Amino acid sequence: MTGSDNTNTSNGAADGYRETVFLPTTSFPMRGNLPKREPDLLARWKEMDLDGKILAASEGKPLFVLHDGPPYANGNLHIGHALNKILKDVINRSHRMAGFAVHYVPGWDCHGLPIEWKVEEEYRKAKRDKDSIPVLQFRAECRAWAAKWLDVQMSEFQRLGVQGEWGRRYSTMDYSSEAAIAGEIGRFLLNGALYRGLRPVMWSPVEKTALAEAEIEYHDHKSTTIYVAFPIVSDPTSAEALHGVSAVIWTTTAWTIPANRAIVYNPEITYVVMRVDETDASALAAPGEKLLVAERLVEQVCKDCGILAHHILYTMPGSALNGAIAAHPLRGQGYDFDVPLLPADYVTDDAGTGLVHNAPAHGEDDFAVARANGIEIPELVADDGRYVEWVPLFAGTHVFKAADPVCDALTGVMKQAVATGAPACGLLARGEIVHSYPHSWRSRKPIIFRATPQWFIRMDGETQIREKALKALDDVTFVPAQARNRLTSMVEDRPDWCISRQRAWGVPIAVFVNKQTGDVLRDEAVMERIVSAFREDGADAWYSSDPSRFLGNEYNAEDFEQVFDVVDVWFESGSTHSFVLNLPGLRFPADLYLEGSDQHRGWFQSSLLESVGTRGVAPYRTLVTNGFVLDEQGRKMSKSLGNVVAPQDVNDSLGTDILRLWVMNSDTNEDLRIGKEILKQQGELYRRLRNTLRWLLGALEGFTEEEVVPYEELPELEKWVLHRLTEFDDMIRQAVETHEWVGVYPALHGFCTTDLSAFYFDVRKDAIYCDAKDSPRRRAARTVLDVLHRCLATWLAPVLVFTADDAWTSRFGEDTSVHLESLPVLPEVWKDPELADRWSTLRAVRRIVTTEIEAARRSGKIGSSLQAAVELPVFEDQMQLFENVDWAELAIVSQAELSVIPAEAPKAENGTGTGVPCGAPVVTVADGEKCERCWKVLPEVGQNASYPTLCVRCADVVASGLACSSTAG
Template identity: 60%
Template sequence: MSESVEKTDTLFREQQDRYRGTVFLPKTSFPMRGNLPKREPEILAQWAETGLDEQIREAGRKAERIFTLHDGPPYANGHIHIGHALNKVMKDVINRAHRMDGAEVRYMPGWDCHGLPIEWKVEEEYRKKGKDKDAVPVLQFRAECREYAAKWVEAQREDFKRLGIQAEWDHRYVTMDFSSEAQIVEEIGKFLLNGRLYRGLRPVMWSPVEKTALAEAEVEYHDITSTTLFVAFPNVKDPTEGHKLEGVSAVIWTTTPWTIPVNRALAAGPEILYSVIQVTSVKEGSLVPVGAKLLIAEDRLTAFAEEAGLNAYNVLHSLPGQALEGAVFAHPLRGRGFDYDVPLLLGEFVTTDAGTGLVHMAPAHGHDDFMLCRAHGVEVTEEVRDNGTYVEWMPELGGVHVFKATQPVCSLLTEVREVAQKAGRPACGLMAQAEIIHSYPHSWRSKKPVIFRATPQWFIAMEPREGDEGGPGLREKALNALEDITFVPASARRRLTSMIEQRPDWCISRQRSWGVPIAVFVEKRTGEVLRDAEVMARVVQSFQERGADAWYDTDPAIYLGEGRNPDDYDQVFDIVDVWFESGCSHRFVLHQEGVNYPADLYLEGSDQHRGWFQSSLLESVGAEGEASYKAVVTNGFVLDGQGRKMSKSLGNTIGPKDVTETLGADVLRLWVLNSDTNEDLRISKEILKQQGELYRRVRNTLRWLLGALEGFEAEEAIPLGWEDVSAPADKVLHKLFPEDAARALRYKTTEKARKALPLLEQYILHRLYELYQRIQEAVQTHQWNGVYPLLHNFCNNELSAFYFDIRKDCLYCDPKDSPKRRAARTVLDILHRALTTWLAPALVFTAEESWQARFGTESSVHAERFFVPEDGWHNPVLIEHWELVRQVRRRVNTALEAARREGLIGSSLEAQVILSLTPEEQAASEGVDWATLCLASEVHLQEGSDADPVQVRRADGQKCARCWRVLPDVGQNEEHTHLCLRCVEAVSA
């Protein structure tokens, strides 16, 4: 470097230092790094100290409308998991958005505290200590369950608060409150008195481990390997005349060998064609006797021959299923204590999808079996105990657990086959055995398989019953109610509808200790349940005073009243299904003053179509005559980054605490809002890292806005056309009024003012108008998918990479009071208010930090309304205009980058651009400052040239020590010889 060049550079740097203080560089206390794990708890503490929730609650009472989202109660049995976080964040965003849209929001969080989830945990502690639960007095056990649940209610409440969830935390509901227990039993009483509650023997899903009935929602499905059997039942009576089955054996197929001993009938499809075959040759190892005559569906012959090892057989004759009606077969274990006949019945549910087209019926252990056998007077016997073992008097198998019965059952079936074969009798017993992997129901608590088991249970009838209140049944009423309910996504409507259409009567009884008892009496002599409104009223009053424990230590005579002898009645101690309890929650939440009934919204995971959505619908329709909700939103499940279900064994779980302690709750909330919550979601450390990067970009946008607005005062806002709708026109046009007046402040743009604004500012205001329309759509539809990705893209692509990039020169270097700078700062003020309020429902901590960095800690963004753009900002013509301009700008940027790589220029401010435009582009250029737009020192326009549309040269003139533009007018001022004339004006002001 020559000595003269070095002196020139030194002098320029000295001049830069001289003018550095005159450049309006961004200044803000809002840090670049969020440090959310530390900062968020501080903000929570500040909210608690200032009583923000109480302030919001009080302010909400002035609202003209109420919005109520009824909270589905999670179980209080452990810290919250990521699914809880997903669900609560979605609810919080919707609640906050409605509040900032002008509604009073009523949101009382709740917890489910009864039933197996709690009882099972307490029993686990007993087992660790070697204690016998059955030896503990029931009230002591219930007290320990209550204590356990109370601990976790408090723990989960703090977990949810840490996520920034806003709720009436001191007005929460739990199902174990005395008032809740009283209202639950009152709801049971309504079904009792309207005739829908009855006791009956029905097969229900039963957990042998937990010794209780389970609801469908308490069951999950896992693949297991089961032994499959083909079993022959020898005929003992022909069906109708003309169809002889003498010597023929019906063959069934089953995946549950343990149900063979409790078989009571066979079923055939009336429209299925059946064949009688005679086996002529078998493969080595086949169990089927040569010469055996077997009855099998024609469509299943080939598959059966393959699976049973048949080489050849003859079809003797065929007959339709309806011709089999009246046939009777022997139980395959006849001679081993099972000496009864097995009738063949016709069932529409029988198919030829698998097996033999003939189904064996164990009426105590299957819904179809039960319904068909009961309709034909076949006895339903209880031969499996609550722990899953056969009764002691079961021949050969007494005391054997059903899940260990496969081998002994197969042995018995093998023995009877061999005896029949030696005696020359028709085929009987085991014909083939194999294994199959299939989906099977398991208890989601114990993770053990369940069985269907017929036991006396309490049911709510889905169809009209004798003594019912009249009119349509519960099923029909529920289906009618669904027609007026909004579903998000819309496809969820069919899912819930089909479940209501197909569900059997609702089994509401459980054989446990912790919960609300089905507080009714049954007359011993008749077996009839006592339906007396006065008795039920006394029970409800007792529960109000002492809770459900009163049922266990109160003299039944007090409830029964005068004229009834307690010795004549059985007191029922089954507890009610927890789904019925949570379904009742609308009674102790939505019927309070100032709360909407029905609720505006229920929002839970998609599994709640068979859980809370359904139980709430059936309970409210059955007791109140209408649905308890107007709309239902569902979210998917959370999977790991590879799409697998989370489990501790896989080591792929991520808890909310893991995220809040490393990245912060706002990053977790952003993950929720950037996901398609209608489908299953994925989460992993890498996905969260990506969300952290998205968060950083949004935060940087807010930071730059705050920095660029440093020192912004009301008087600086451009006066032309901007008016405060709450103040006379001759007053300050844009002022930060305190308290309520601040929220009343609105920018209002006249047509004249809008056209006077620079085109770029007009475009930004139009984009804000469009974004707000999308936010309004989300508020009304509860569908927030895609909203926050739009806001992120706006911040990143249209502000940081475009608008801010272009306006930096004007904001930093223009004279303080230049019209263009004031217009830009006015729009930045709008942007900050709009973005901060629009981001507040999702990024609750960051939005608060951004708001208070500008307006002070005495204020809160969460006490504000959404910023509402004016209709006058809507100008869709600008979209096409600016898309064309931006296409040209991208061409120029490409050429500037090439010039930098070639060493022609250093920065773009050293460039002079010769820009060739088409006539269409020329027309769009009116009012466009191309030099500012392209970050060049000079841009000259000429008519379009396909050969060289963009030419880059070194700009003429000298480099300004303040704005760094290379311009011919640098040095023309004698006092400021290193400045351009614009900068001279700025420093001289």
């Protein structure tokens, strides 16, 4: 009997002998019915306390610690959550099976603006003013919202088959966590790294708070562009060249003109003074005006400003501008201050004018130049994005609506300058540009840079956090390796860490500031009282307690300002190592952090800086990064495109194991794609794996240890299979050690479909189905099938958590679980590379033979392959390769013989070894009759008169009572 179909009913013998054939029998169904079966298995695991048994089995084993990056508790899980958690689960489960104790403590990030935003949405719907709600009531509503979604997400993670210690999950809003976070802030306070300072930060006018870089995303935005002339009023170094000249700037943030305090040039750039000779009708500039711009940008400036003809009066190096002073174009209207020209090497002549308008309250570079030159940093924009009341001309105007009034004011002064013959002053040209602009990822609204007093952690100076962090990364392993460059460069370039947020739901920066001196109170006893209060009552204690609870008798509360800014949520999640990795069964630092690639600027970085700043070392030994999930066309998922794939929908329609298989069949180092067609393909791959397990279970029906054949007595083919298993054992153990799983499960699928189903199972079906129960060949095959089942079930268990356990309990009983098993330890003697090379060649020859058989079938010469006889011509010097090989069995034909080609085999292309070791096979119709039990066509059929329709082998098996029947057993 033969064929490539692995089902129970294929290749059955004629009715008279069907019951004598060992056809596969198993309770493991062909269809997984995963959406229904998986919840049943989850319930069984809970009933048998599988998690408890896993923990008990880990006692005394070496630790492996994967610290869970906390997802945000504000909605149902999305496909990115599923990808990340499944990856973590595969790594944890495989480490358990490799002999490690794994105590996976899942966590949640529960503070911050996203949750506030959701609660405020409810207020807005009810037309309630959030600011009128008592802060403790508001915080309580935020806590309830986060708790609700934490429970929802925890249930959804468990439905994904993720195994963890859910009973001791952590969240940043637990009282103990809030106390620990306050304690970490205190560490920075006491070591001098925490300070309050004024500098520009990314600010959301909609959410009225500072934002971290990790909270920013970029979208196209239309901005007003303007060219503005600043008349130069003083130049002690080259008065003649700059007399009556106006410096020209170009900016995409017209609203920052009121905040201008300087113009920045590059000493290395060549500048020119050009005289305007002719303009078009739209131009605001007038002939005769003298403008200062970079030499390389003259043509672009003329084009944009409607200047048809010009003349270069002077050419000068940027250094010649040293000491020049301009007037603000709105001088006389409340902007009566000098605008110095200052050098800076970040200025380029690639675009604009080569002169950069400097608004130090609204840009990092601008701020640094102003500070270095002793220029005042004006605070002109309120937290809602409106100009404050003391801003001349524009008070109360929102910055994103200020372009028109600013341009109108600048146009007015330009017209006045033209009318009076004064140097150009004001607007020269206006345009629009669509460019990538930072937005808040929550509100999806554009943000601004705004200088406000904020709390920072110093990256450099005495604490040397930046230097220590970069050094700590030298000892961290990155997967993939190229991720090292990304995180390292981000740490190298980042400014001081702004950790304050002007919100209510979070852990407050629980410090006091002396009202007289402005100094921060650095007192260890005060911090200990704060931490103790938070541990007892949570961070709400900061809002509900009298300050004396924290200050004690040593200080007068009237002398101090109590800070109510809350800490950046990235600081909170970055400090989770301090209150999670000290739990029983865990350790610091963690072996592994695993998150998406966006966390190089988020959790990976904040955890590194927090740990280095308080403990001097990184909190992790290895960082693994996964990509983002896109749709089948490579687009980002969005509701508007209708391309969102929700893990809950996949669970309900296909089953979690399909989703888990998709993860592990993907290159998770890169961005992944998912959609209906891709999931359909994964379903097909799953079906093949399931059929492999099912056929193994069926073919192993009734297997006992007494059948086992020692390795030394196994045929070569069985030894080849065992060698292949050692190769996968090495691959899987290497993946466990390195966390590099890309390609492992596609290779395992290929082994199941190509090496097993399409080759080994096909070749050995005849022996397994039709040989005598105790035949050495059948016992040898079943010995290997036993090993195959154990290996495949355990190797697949970290991924196909439900299917693998079903395949295990179908054989070993409901009181067992594959998740309590270890990775199989395979004997070293099974490794046989020489045998593998030999069988690689034999399989190549087999493909030649089967190609000819298939051609004979298509031509109608034969029906099934068992109707064929094959003659295989072999080169004389290659005959030893074909010894001890039953080619009738290997090619699945009824008869086969070798013939000798009296010549040497042709050399391979590289001139060494052999090329094809045989000639063209000859396929003919086999002589004899068809055996009704095994279907082989043999001349010997009918030799046994008692069984006239059987071959000798089958007649002997049936006669001896060692066939599969109710009487033979």
